[in-house]
Amino acid sequence: MEAGERFDEHEHDLHQLAWVRDGVLMVSIGDRHWMLPPTLALWIPAHTPHASSAMRTAAHMQGIYLPASMLPGWRDPTVVGVPPLLRELIDHLCRDDLTASARDAAERLVPELLEPAQTFTVDVPLPRDERAVKIAEALSADPGDERDLAAWGRAVGASTRTLSRIFAAETGMGFAQWRSRLRLRASLAHLADGESVSRTAALVGFSSASAYIAAFGQLTGMTPGAYFERMSEMAELQHVVADQRRNDGPGVTYGD
Structure with a gap:
């Protein structure tokens, strides 16, 4: 692909x-x-x-x-x-x-x-109104786009108040919170592909690495580095446990 x-x-x-x-x-x-x-x-x-x-x-x-x-x-x-x-x-x-x-x-x-792995998803509910959908599609393609809701309103033909109401009603969160969630989702691909935290923050539109780390921590309870380190550790542990199960045969149980 x-x-x-x-x-x-x-x-x-x-x-x-x-x-x-x-x-x-x-x-x-x-x-x-x-x-x-x-x-x-x-x-x-x-x-x-x-x-x-x-x-x-x-x-x-x-x-x-x-x-x-x-x-x-x-x-x-x-x-x-x-x-x-x-x-x-x-x-x-x-x-x-x-x-x-x-x-x-x-x-x-x-x-x-097949061994389930501990991970998490960043859920980003999508709006249904066609004007908000255009904004969601544009930000999905370029999460670093800095335009505020007023600028987006001029682009799609809606007032700031209307768009604010649409995002709150159809996504369950305000536009700023929704865009932050979208940016966090986009950041996972950059981190998984080896980008640094500071470079990732800039690519997805956070004002600074510290702002990105704070938003990531608020959502996941850990820093981006700690999250990916934990994922690697859990994947390795799951491989070891799976190998042990195959070696020991049925009837053996393991704790979390």
Whole structure:
């Protein structure tokens, strides 16, 4: 997928495990948006409408599809860690030369490797009014756009008061809060792609790194650096626990 390339909302009759080998993938389901670096994948249950897009750089997507009868208990979208063995299995299932029996055998291994990962989504409810939708689309494309609500009103043909009322009624938050939430969501792709906190803050429109860190902390309870360090630690821990479970066999339980 080229940078910014998007697959509009669609659904599959099969379960999908959405993953990118490199780059950052955003998957959107309703008002929820997941940023997925190569260490994470998203389990998308069959018949779940979703959209996906590559973020600021190109991404090599390798989604796999699994029978709808598999993992009946996994009814909700779920982020999972991607340990080396799962990465190799995804590569194997992406081959075109597998026989039906070889593919079936490989697919049956996938559930053994799926471990839910601790992460969070930055939910950005979208307005429905066509004037506010134009603003949301423009800021999604360029979250660093500094225009205030009065300037946006002139651009879309609405008063500041009207737009303020629309955002409050249709998103549950004021315009400034909504835009900050949108910018925080956009920042995850930059951080996951290796940008510094100060550079990320500037790219998504925060006035300073400290303002960005404060907004990030208010939403997540931690700094951007601590969040991504924790995600890496949790992914590594989940890989270790998954390996231990496979080595020990059934009947062994592990605490959180």
